[in-house]
Amino acid sequence: MEQAIADCIGRDPEQREFHQVVREFLVSIRPVLDRHPEYRRLAVLERLVEPERMILFRVPWMDDQGGVHVNRGYRVEMSSAIGPYKGGLRFHPSVNLSIIKFLAFEQVFKNSLTTLPLGGAKGGADFDPKGRSDTEVMRFCQAFMAELFRHIGEDTDVPAGDIGVGAREIGYLFGMYKKLQNKFTGVLTGKGLDWGGSLIRPESTGYGIIYFAAEMLGRCGETVAGKRWLVSGSGNVAQFTAEKILHLGGRVLTMSDSSGHIYDEEGIDAAKLAFIKELKNVRRGRIREYCDQYPQAVYVPADPVLGWNPLWHYPADCAVPAATQNEITGQDARHLVAGGVRLVCEGANMPSTPEAIAVFREHAVLFGPAKAANAGGVAVSGLEMVQDSMRMSWTREEVDTRLHAIIRAIHRTCLDEAAAYGREGDYVAGANIAGFVKVASAMLDQGLV
Numbered sequence: 001m002e003q004a005i006a007d008c009i010g011r012d013p014e015q016r017e018f019h020q021v022v023r024e025f026l027v028s029i030r031p032v033l034d035r036h037p038e039y040r041r042l043a044v045l046e047r048l049v050e051p052e053r054m055i056l057f058r059v060p061w062m063d064d065q066g067g068v069h070v071n072r073g074y075r076v077e078m079s080s081a082i083g084p085y086k087g088g089l090r091f092h093p094s095v096n097l098s099i100i101k102f103l104a105f106e107q108v109f110k111n112s113l114t115t116l117p118l119g120g121a122k123g124g125a126d127f128d129p130k131g132r133s134d135t136e137v138m139r140f141c142q143a144f145m146a147e148l149f150r151h152i153g154e155d156t157d158v159p160a161g162d163i164g165v166g167a168r169e170i171g172y173l174f175g176m177y178k179k180l181q182n183k184f185t186g187v188l189t190g191k192g193l194d195w196g197g198s199l200i201r202p203e204s205t206g207y208g209i210i211y212f213a214a215e216m217l218g219r220c221g222e223t224v225a226g227k228r229w230l231v232s233g234s235g236n237v238a239q240f241t242a243e244k245i246l247h248l249g250g251r252v253l254t255m256s257d258s259s260g261h262i263y264d265e266e267g268i269d270a271a272k273l274a275f276i277k278e279l280k281n282v283r284r285g286r287i288r289e290y291c292d293q294y295p296q297a298v299y300v301p302a303d304p305v306l307g308w309n310p311l312w313h314y315p316a317d318c319a320v321p322a323a324t325q326n327e328i329t330g331q332d333a334r335h336l337v338a339g340g341v342r343l344v345c346e347g348a349n350m351p352s353t354p355e356a357i358a359v360f361r362e363h364a365v366l367f368g369p370a371k372a373a374n375a376g377g378v379a380v381s382g383l384e385m386v387q388d389s390m391r392m393s394w395t396r397e398e399v400d401t402r403l404h405a406i407i408r409a410i411h412r413t414c415l416d417e418a419a420a421y422g423r424e425g426d427y428v429a430g431a432n433i434a435g436f437v438k439v440a441s442a443m444l445d446q447g448l449v
Contacts, residue, residue, distance in 0.1 A: 001026050001033060004045040015098035017325065021105055021350055022049050024357075028432040031421040036440075042448075044440045051104065053077040055151050056097070059125055061143040063136050073144050075123035075151055075159075078104035081442040083117035084155055086378060088162030090124035091140075091169065099325070100124060103162075106349055107378070109435025110371040113410045116382035121157055123148070129164050130284070141172035149177050154185040154388070160381050161190045163324070166236060166281075167202070186388030189381035193393075198384035200399040201377075205347070206240025207400070208376015208407050209320060209368075210248065213345040215411040216366045216427075225249030228316040230341070232256045232309075233323035234280050234287050237347050237374070241320050242273055254311050256323060257287040260301040261311040264294065308332050315339045322347030330355030337363045346370035357428065372410050372431040379406045 008022050026045065033039055055075040062068055074097060077085045087107040090100075100122050108120030125144060129137050152159060161170050170190045177187055184196075191197035200207070214224050227250045231238050234255045242252045251267040255276060264272070275293055279285045291299045300310050312319065312328060313335040321327050325348060328336070333356035336344065344360060345368035346352060352360070352367075360367045380403055387393055394402075410431075417437070418430030 001030060001040075001045060004049060007046065008049050012098070015101060017098045017102040017350075018105065020326075020354070021102040024354060025105070025109070025432050025436075028429045029436045031423070031429075032433055032436060035421075038444070039440055042444060044443060047443065048079065048108075048436075048439070049105070051076050051078045051101065052080060053151075054097070054101075055123075055148075057147040059127070059140065059143045059147070061136075061140045063139075064133055071125050071127045071140070073123070073125045073147060074100045075121065075148060075157070076100045076104040077121045077151075077157055078119070079108045079439060080119035081108075081439050081446065082112060083119045085121035085152075085157035086111055086118040086160070086381065087121040087123070088160045088377075089165045089169075089173075090122070090162040091127045091129050091164030092124070093126055093128045095124045095126045102325075103349055106371055108439060109432065110375050111378055111382075112435040112438045113372055113413060113431060114375050114379045114382060114406055115409055116379065116406075118378065118382055121159070122162075123159060124162065124165070127164075129169065134168065137169060138172045141169055142176040145173050145176040146180070148173075149180045152177075152187055154187050154385070158186065158381070158385060159188055160378070161236075163235070166190075167192065186385050189384045191384070196384075196388050198380060198387055198399060199394070199396040200403060201380050201384055202236060203240040203243070204380035204403055205237045205374050205377030206242070206322075207244045208379065208403060209237070209241050209322070209345055209347050209373050210244035211376065211404055211407040212368050212373040212411055213318065213320075213343060214248065215408060216343060216345070216368055220366070223248070224318075227251070227318050228253055230254045230311060230314060230316045230319040230336075231347075232261070232311055232321050232327060232351075233348065234276055235322075237377075238320075238322040239273065239277055239280070241322055241347055242268060242276075243270075246270055246273065250318075253314060253316060255287060255290075256302075256311055258302065259286050260288060260299060261309075262287055262290045262297050262299050263311075263314055264290075264297040266296060308335065312336050313339060316341050318343040318345070320345050320347045321351035323351065324348050325350045326353050328352045328356045330359055332356060333359035337365065342366060344368070345373045347374050349374070367427060369428045369431050371435060372414050372427060375410055376403055376407060379403055 103122035111118040414430030
């Protein structure tokens with residue numbers, strides 16, 4: 001195992017995010033390697049940390065003033081051991097190969113947990129859609145798909161949305177793919193309901209997070225109702241996380257974006273959440289505008305020099321980091337514990353640093369890792385693929401019931417696998433072990449490919 005980590009760092013020394021996720025994952029599956037020496041003998045780890053395929057390409061596009069820009073596009077197809085590649089596209093200035101590889105690596109095991117036959121991939125570009133007109137975003141998406149279309153397909157690689165890629169971007173990407181391939185297929189998920197999308201898909205990640213949190217609380221004889229929740233982010237995941245908390249009787253106190261966060265001690269109710277959805281999804285405004293509408297709330301601007309995030313220091317019972325990677329540091333985790341938080345359920349991918357996770361373990365905080373807790377999005381993406389293949393649509397209730405059942409199964413699998421290796425109640429170990437064993441077994445079955 002140590003050699004696999006060393007080789008990974010030596011081959012790509014600049015890829016810090018990828019090294020972080022690989023190290024965290026491999027350490028937690030050590031008991032499996034000790035019990036199954038064939039995994040070491042057949043170099044399963046060395047094969048898993050090296051993507052099956054990495055695609056890098058330039059994306060030239062023109063803005064509304066006639067200026068030409070060039071961005072870099074990525075698609076990392078990590079593993080197809082249990083099914084076609086599946087994973088989102090992220091458009092954000094921070095995107096680089098390290099981030100895409102870490103996301104693709106996580107996606108492999110997240111998809112494995114869903115019970116659906118899906119491999120893992122991730123992609124995106126260092127393009128920032130924020131502040132761009134619809135026509136500029138359309139030109140970029142068309143230029144991006146003009147290269148990506150060669151590498152994806154309904155039985156090969158099925159992308160979806162992620163940060164910066166919502167319904168608008170998926171529409172432009174799909175339109176270009178359809179034009180280039182001259183066929184209408186389920187090659188992207190997150191599509192509009194009128195052209196192959198699935199009900200509950202926009203809500204699925206956020207709803208799934210709270211379904212998972214409810215299962216965790218249920219083991220302690222508690223419920224979501226009456227709990228105070230800190231939520232970061234204000235995009236799709238955060239919005240529907242907040243919505244499901246409200247449905248189940250909880251109280252949401254915070255939301256944020258890159259400019260800062262809001263704290264509403266009275267709680268963000270349904271009407272206030274509707275305002276945030278209109279603000280972020282339609283007007284594409286900043287979260288500080290919430291306080292113009294609801295002056296009793298407090299707005300705190302982001303301060304990168306501070307070294308910790310004030311959003312995590314408010315008294316609360318539960319927290320959902322749903323913004324970006326490594327947003328909860330060790331110091332943030334200590335603030336959460338001091339504020340009374342006893343459950344953290346990850347909404348973003350790898351939002352907690354290793355130091356933060358150690359603090360949660362030390363203080364017996366219930367901790368739901370992203371690959372298990374936020375698997376609802378890819379689960380319903382898989383259900384969308386099924387509906388596309390059958391040329392039919394399920395009702396909202398049917399999709400939600402299937403989503404809830406998948407999340408319950410993931411929760412049970414995490415507990416069972418953790419217990420089987422002497423790590424009772426450790427959701428991180430359980431998720432990693434369950435995901436790894438399924439993928440590794442498929443790899444061995446298929447030979448050295």
